[in-house]
Amino acid sequence: MKAKQIRLATRPNGMPTYETFKWTEETVADPAQGEVVLKSLYASVDPYMRGRMNDRKSYVEPYEVGEVIAGGVIAEVVMTNSTQFEVGDIVIGNxxxxxxxxxxxxxxxxxxxSKGPLTNHLGILGMPxxxxxxxxxxxxxxxAGETVVVSGAAGAVGTVVGQIAKIVGAKVVGIAGTEEKISYLKHELQFDxxxxxxSENFQEELKAACADGVDVYYDNVGGTVSDAVLRLINKYARIPVCGQIALYNLEKPDLGVRVQPNLLVNSALMKGFIVSDYGAHFEEAITDLAKWLKEGKLQSKETVLEGFEKLPEAFLGLFKGDNIGKYLVKIAEPSE
Ligand SMILES: NC(=O)c1ccc[n+]([C@@H]2O[C@H](COP(=O)([O-])OP(=O)(O)OC[C@H]3O[C@@H](n4cnc5c(N)ncnc54)[C@H](OP(=O)(O)O)[C@@H]3O)[C@@H](O)[C@H]2O)c1
Structure with missing residues (x-):
């Protein structure tokens, strides 16, 4: 069986481009004991994959130049030499x-x-x-009643953060980069x-939106957006630092403002985390998220491009804001 792969061609300096990737075609061997052959159905593109393109120590190993890019993929077992999986099983893995x-x-x-659309396992019921x-x-x-601000609000993580904050009864203020996203968050997800x-007047507009200050700032982007939010925090504010996408493609480090005085005078907590810190508790999250989805308290939003060859386009699109909700590529239909 012949298969196509997309590999890291070269380490990007700054913003990745199509030249960052190269295509190959190879024959898939027969599976050894304990192995299966998979047909990919859906692949996820995620901002953290940009970090893996650098030759720098992080919480995941860098990709090697020439290595097949790896990420979240949903696939179908088409050949098996495993006692755990049968032909036709749908699986997920890195x-x-x-x-x-x-x-x-x-x-x-x-x-x-039967738990719902397959793609939800890479999105609302998956890592994001x-x-x-x-x-x-x-x-x-x-x-309840507190003000939660979320940046990257229209993305895979941000859409879920804002909706959970609404379930809790908080006032939700989203920050996003296009009018289409703003309309979606206001009218479909009912962000406050x-x-x-x-916008040229971003800081003033944000201040007006957060009339009672900011109690929780869920930081997905970092950079000047986060500088603007941090100026508005209340006493005992909590700031989960989830992502810093505004910095991932910088060619030089960005020093930005020093935040410690502001944290100090507000007795505020700023804490970074990686989702795998909670690895032992994933099932608790999935159970609640699935329940809220079923009850209609959460909506899943996905942007899906069709075709294996679209993977680089989708990945690059994350940094241009092309997606609303979880960004995915459909590679093939499951077999009947
Ligand atoms: N800590 C963890 O374990 C963990 C896990 C998953 C994700 N993350 C992080 O969480 C963040 C969101 O991830 P996601 O998967 O949900 O991605 P996403 O929000 O679905 O996609 C990225 C979005 O970021 C925005 N963006 C891109 N460049 C930006 C910039 N320079 N300044 C401000 N916004 C920018 C774009 O929206 P606009 O149109 O609004 O600009 C884009 O659509 C990322 O920083 C990611 O690295 C962390």
Missing amino acids: LGWATHQIAHEDSLRKIDP GITAYFGLLDIGKPA EVVNYK
């Missing part, structure tokens, strides 16, 4: 950007398709949803206020 590939049974988890859940509830700890960080 897998390669490849149309077909071999994987070891230990690296896969079976998905129950779980990240939103723990960052907000365990670190942000919002109370939404501000465009690209």
Whole structure:
């Protein structure tokens, strides 16, 4: 069986481009004991993958130049030499950007398709949803009536953060970069206020939106957006630091403002976290998220491009704001 792969061609300096990737075609071997052959159905593009393109120590290993790009993938078992998986099983794992590939049974988890749309397992019921859940509830700890600000509000994590904050009874202020996103957050997700960080009067508009100050700031982007929010924090504010996408493609470090005096005088807590810190508790998050989805208290939003060859376009699009909700690429239909 022939398969296509997308590999890291070269380490980007600054913003990645199409030249960051290269395509190959190889034959997939027969699976050894404990292995299966997979057909990829959906692949996730995620901002953290940009960090893996640097040759720098982080919480995940860098990709090697020439290596197949790996990320969250939903796939179907098409050949098996494993006692754990049958042909036709739908699985999820940290897998390669490849149309077909071999994987070891230990690296896969079976998905129950009756739990809802497959794609939700890469989005609201997967890594981004779980990240939103723990960052907000365990670190942000919002109370009813408090003001929660979320940046990257229209993205995979941000849409879930804002909706959970509404469930808790908080006032939700979203920050996003296009009018389409602002309209979606206001009218579909019922965020209380939404501000465009690209507006010339961003700081004033944000201040007006946060009339009672900021009790929780869920930081997905960092940079000048976060500088603006931090000027508005209240006493005992909580600031879960989830992502810093505004900084991922900088060619030189950005020193920004020093935040400690502001944290000090407000007795505020700022805490970074990685979703895997909560690995032992993922099922608790998935159970609550699935329940809220079923009850209609949460909505899932996804932007899906069709075709394996669209993976680089989708990945690059994360840094241009092309997506609303979880950004995915559909690679193939499941077999009948
Ligand atoms: N800590 C963890 O374990 C963990 C887990 C998952 C994700 N994260 C982080 O959480 C953040 C959100 O991830 P996601 O998967 O939900 O991505 P996402 O929000 O679905 O997609 C990225 C969005 O970021 C915004 N953006 C891009 N460049 C920006 C810039 N320079 N300044 C401000 N906004 C910018 C764009 O929206 P606009 O149109 O609004 O600009 C874009 O649509 C990322 O920083 C990611 O690294 C962390």
